[in-house]
Amino acid sequence: xxxxxxxxxxxxxxxxxxxxxxxxxxxxxxxxxxxxxxxxxxxxxxxxxxxxxxxxxxxxxxxxxxxxxxxxxxxxxxxxxxxxxxxxxxxxxxxxxxxxxxxxxxxxxxxxxxxxxxxxxxxxxxxxxxxxxxxxxxxxxxxxxxxxxxxxxxxxxxxxxxxxxxxxxxxxxxxxxxxxxxxxxxxxxxx
Amino acid sequence: xxxxxxxxxxxxxxxxxxxxxxxxxxxxxxxxxxxxxxxxxxxxxxxxxxxxxxxxxxxxxxxxxxxxxxxxxxxxxxxxxxxxxxxxxxxxxxxxxxxxxxxxxxxxxxxxxxxxxxxxxxxxxxxxxxxxxxxxxxxxxxxxxxxxxxxxxxxxxxxxxxxxxxxxxx
Numbered sequence: 001x002x003x004x005x006x007x008x009x010x011x012x013x014x015x016x017x018x019x020x021x022x023x024x025x026x027x028x029x030x031x032x033x034x035x036x037x038x039x040x041x042x043x044x045x046x047x048x049x050x051x052x053x054x055x056x057x058x059x060x061x062x063x064x065x066x067x068x069x070x071x072x073x074x075x076x077x078x079x080x081x082x083x084x085x086x087x088x089x090x091x092x093x094x095x096x097x098x099x100x101x102x103x104x105x106x107x108x109x110x111x112x113x114x115x116x117x118x119x120x121x122x123x124x125x126x127x128x129x130x131x132x133x134x135x136x137x138x139x140x141x142x143x144x145x146x147x148x149x150x151x152x153x154x155x156x157x158x159x160x161x162x163x164x165x166x167x168x169x170x171x172x173x174x175x176x177x178x179x180x181x182x183x184x185x186x187x188x189x190x191x
Numbered sequence: 192x193x194x195x196x197x198x199x200x201x202x203x204x205x206x207x208x209x210x211x212x213x214x215x216x217x218x219x220x221x222x223x224x225x226x227x228x229x230x231x232x233x234x235x236x237x238x239x240x241x242x243x244x245x246x247x248x249x250x251x252x253x254x255x256x257x258x259x260x261x262x263x264x265x266x267x268x269x270x271x272x273x274x275x276x277x278x279x280x281x282x283x284x285x286x287x288x289x290x291x292x293x294x295x296x297x298x299x300x301x302x303x304x305x306x307x308x309x310x311x312x313x314x315x316x317x318x319x320x321x322x323x324x325x326x327x328x329x330x331x332x333x334x335x336x337x338x339x340x341x342x343x344x345x346x347x348x349x350x351x352x353x354x355x356x357x358x359x360x361x
Contacts, residue, residue, distance in 0.1 A: 004292055006252050078253065
């Protein structure tokens, strides 16, 4: 437990503002949201990934993460979420390096598709206005999103994930203090 | 298996058992002071802090924050568990510069007391500070609490009614 770091400075208000940012990001796929008051989580977690984790995870959401013991201890202390070894059993999977295959995460069930896992994917940078072409629910014509550091073969895996709708995994992209979301209904075309 | 190897194993087992005992004793000791500090309150701790060197600086990891916890009970101690009711609890976790983490959970809404108790818990984990803090703060608080408990117990004992008929039918 050495080196345990604080979480949100103001746990209630900061978690609410982070939740609001994630909500906006999910409602407007491809729009990059800035988090106003992210925490300073242990490396290699970015402030945005830490904020999303603390705002969303709790005792009822098993977490899988690849960020090492210090980050795991931090998440467990502040969010109180159980850790799992197998990404398929997780409600939230947080990847700072190569993520588990989208197909290996919990896609939910036909009765309860909302129980699907959410992948919190830490990338190098996010930018609007160039890069991928996004279309689908929540997008009037087309949004463009540039993602630096997306894992190899992500778009093919994403197409397979989208084909399973209403099942499938949602992805929250985090870079620095910014988040963007890819809900499972979004179609991505390479730009 | 040779006698030497079995001796070797016995020694390793003894070693491990000793380490376990040691750890259990340390845990029990810490459990005791956390309990005493949790019952003491801010005023009780502050009143005894004058004679000891100031506590090391700390950062707040969590809280102090107040919430509710469900208290569960069992009828007769072995029945099915049921929810007795909620109680107000204030908790705090702090970290010293060297990474030691101190925790406090106490009944009520004494936020200052929770932070002080957590800082005390962190400081008490340092063997160099422990004897002075135990002697100046924890032991006097323990004595005071034991005395208060004895007074309550005496008052309760004075009103005790012995139901002989029920005791014999049990």
